[in-house]
Amino acid sequence: MIYVGQRLLRAxxxxxxxxxxxxxxxxMAPGSFFDEMRLNxxxxxxxxxxxxxxxxxxxxxxxxxxxxxxxxxHADFGYSIAYNMPVAPxxxxxxxxxxxxxxTALLLTWFISVPLGVWTANWREGLLDKTVTLxxxxxxxxxxxxxxxxxxxxxVRWRLAPIGGMTSTDFDGLSEWTKLxxxxxxxxxxxxxxAVCESAVIVRHIRASMVEALDAPYVHAAxxxxxxxxxxxxxxxxxxxxxxxxxxxxxxxxxxxxGSLLVEVVCGWPGLGxxxxxxxxxxxxxxxxxxxxxSALFMVGGNLVADVMLLAFDPRIRREGTNxx
Amino acid sequence: MVDNSNKYLLQVHELKVTYFPANGDPVRALxxxxxxxxxxxxxxxxxxxxxxxxxxxxALLKMLPPQAKCEDGSxxxxxxxxxxxxxxxxxxxxxxxxxxxxxxxxxALNPVMTAGSQVSEVLxxxxxxxxxxxxxxxxxLLREVGFNEPxxxxxxxxxxxxxxxxxxxxxxxxxxxxxxxxxxxxxTSELDVSLQAEIVTLLSQIRRQxxxxxxxxxxxxxxxxxxxxxxxxxxxxxxxxxxxxxxxFGRPLHPYTQxxxxxxxxxxxxxxxxxxxxxxIDGETPNPTSLPVGCRFEPRCCERMDVCSRRYPPEFMPxxxxxxxxxxxxxxxx
Numbered sequence: 001m002i003y004v005g006q007r008l009l010r011a012x013x014x015x016x017x018x019x020x021x022x023x024x025x026x027x028m029a030p031g032s033f034f035d036e037m038r039l040n041x042x043x044x045x046x047x048x049x050x051x052x053x054x055x056x057x058x059x060x061x062x063x064x065x066x067x068x069x070x071x072x073x074h075a076d077f078g079y080s081i082a083y084n085m086p087v088a089p090x091x092x093x094x095x096x097x098x099x100x101x102x103x104t105a106l107l108l109t110w111f112i113s114v115p116l117g118v119w120t121a122n123w124r125e126g127l128l129d130k131t132v133t134l135x136x137x138x139x140x141x142x143x144x145x146x147x148x149x150x151x152x153x154x155x156v157r158w159r160l161a162p163i164g165g166m167t168s169t170d171f172d173g174l175s176e177w178t179k180l181x182x183x184x185x186x187x188x189x190x191x192x193x194x195a196v197c198e199s200a201v202i203v204r205h206i207r208a209s210m211v212e213a214l215d216a217p218y219v220h221a222a223x224x225x226x227x228x229x230x231x232x233x234x235x236x237x238x239x240x241x242x243x244x245x246x247x248x249x250x251x252x253x254x255x256x257x258x259g260s261l262l263v264e265v266v267c268g269w270p271g272l273g274x275x276x277x278x279x280x281x282x283x284x285x286x287x288x289x290x291x292x293x294x295s296a297l298f299m300v301g302g303n304l305v306a307d308v309m310l311l312a313f314d315p316r317i318r319r320e321g322t323n324x325x
Numbered sequence: 326m327v328d329n330s331n332k333y334l335l336q337v338h339e340l341k342v343t344y345f346p347a348n349g350d351p352v353r354a355l356x357x358x359x360x361x362x363x364x365x366x367x368x369x370x371x372x373x374x375x376x377x378x379x380x381x382x383x384a385l386l387k388m389l390p391p392q393a394k395c396e397d398g399s400x401x402x403x404x405x406x407x408x409x410x411x412x413x414x415x416x417x418x419x420x421x422x423x424x425x426x427x428x429x430x431x432x433a434l435n436p437v438m439t440a441g442s443q444v445s446e447v448l449x450x451x452x453x454x455x456x457x458x459x460x461x462x463x464x465x466l467l468r469e470v471g472f473n474e475p476x477x478x479x480x481x482x483x484x485x486x487x488x489x490x491x492x493x494x495x496x497x498x499x500x501x502x503x504x505x506x507x508x509x510x511x512x513t514s515e516l517d518v519s520l521q522a523e524i525v526t527l528l529s530q531i532r533r534q535x536x537x538x539x540x541x542x543x544x545x546x547x548x549x550x551x552x553x554x555x556x557x558x559x560x561x562x563x564x565x566x567x568x569x570x571x572x573x574f575g576r577p578l579h580p581y582t583q584x585x586x587x588x589x590x591x592x593x594x595x596x597x598x599x600x601x602x603x604x605x606i607d608g609e610t611p612n613p614t615s616l617p618v619g620c621r622f623e624p625r626c627c628e629r630m631d632v633c634s635r636r637y638p639p640e641f642m643p644x645x646x647x648x649x650x651x652x653x654x655x656x657x658x659x
Binding site: 216218222226227231235240242243313314315316 | 386388416417418419420421424425427428429432433434435436437438439443446447449450451482484495498499501
């Protein structure tokens, strides 16, 4: 329990640090939301400074940060100038969509990576191993954007799946079952792009830790006791290889999230990605900071989940936890 | 104890194993090793590190690393040649008929599986038992290898156990399916002396109760005293002397055995700390990539003769049940 508490405390400190950096960098960035208004001769400089005062932008950085912290503690995360409403509810709607996309992609990624990693570690230097290594090198070295566009191009050419948005235009009129089918079809492409890019990395890690576990003396000893190959792979080696893989899970969630911002923009998925992009372009300060904070929350949350899973899986970490008591 | 009228359990004949490293010359680790083991017999293999004794242990279960090859010879276990058996049949033999007690108990147990489940895994892979029976079987085994509270040990993880306890778990795994032959490859070398004695007592007890033959491998002659019926002394990939343990300790035949036994017994008597300099055998073991044509111990031997460097000595039998490859014990007509 102390272990989880420590991790939680660390996560909170990390989030505070991220928010401070966000403020610092947005302060240093040129331009503001009102730049365009200034060019408009019909809006007087007084109106603009009144607006600035209204949103508290005339205050020094420290005061603004303090106010924002207070608002964050009230779960508002500041006020969007463009949408004229608190940031949190605005982000929350989009976050749900992003979460739907990333968790589906995460599940698919691990569904692909674990068996493939185990298989390639078992048949080292085999045909599948070589193919997977080559393919993953290719996917890692090609920018995600290119892969996304390529997948979209293929999908358009053969009309494989709908592109853009989350639902069809007649979504509201559909029955529950067809609604689900419609949503799945729209999910397919962005999930596929994310899962392919992420699997390329994860497969390699799983293969590496499986190779290490398979070469370990305890797996050799178990083989000497006549334990079946399949059992050795999935019960003995995989459980020992799970530790690094689970740590990776937390990172992979973060990786998926940053990847998903891009994929969302490319595929027109109404998640956090397009919102943050739009907010950045229009200098909607608090929306940008809020968006980044939500992303950071995801990442920290993912790592926290991974830590708790490690605790459940690895008896050696459990001991560290009890020693700290 | 030795009863040659018994049918042999294991017959190793002229076994040759060579390592082919990715870069470098091939190394002949075993160069024509022959050894017979009867049911219920304890045979000790004595030799320095690098003499090929661990290669022999892995070869018997056909578990050599991929760069090693069995080039010649045969391993007959109950009349079947293990070297020509497919992997599927070998798997059924491993753990059920021949079991290997691993070298280092600290590394040989899976860190993320409980002690009990690791023993249970062995039962599971050979015997058709249900969960309840398996659990009971594991508890009985744990009690047999000396745990008074098997219930508690069942659910502990290796890192919570001491070195001696880990070795007992490994032994429980090895004897789980009542194999006819146990191979103990330096099974106690990682443990301190009092624990070594306990493990040897445990192995003797297993042998008495179940008639298990044991092939024990060690670099320390003292390990075999009062434990092994016969001993084979290995030097540079060959067995140079096979005799009963009494002969090895009382009247060792081969000059190498004599030196080994002298060193081992002198360190017991005087204590390592008291003697200013530990007794050693002068010289070094031969380079395994370029072995001498004649007797491999010849360069270090203080009783060497002309013939020793020219030909490898054949097997002589100067005393009943004592075979030795040394020209001291036979005429050497050129």
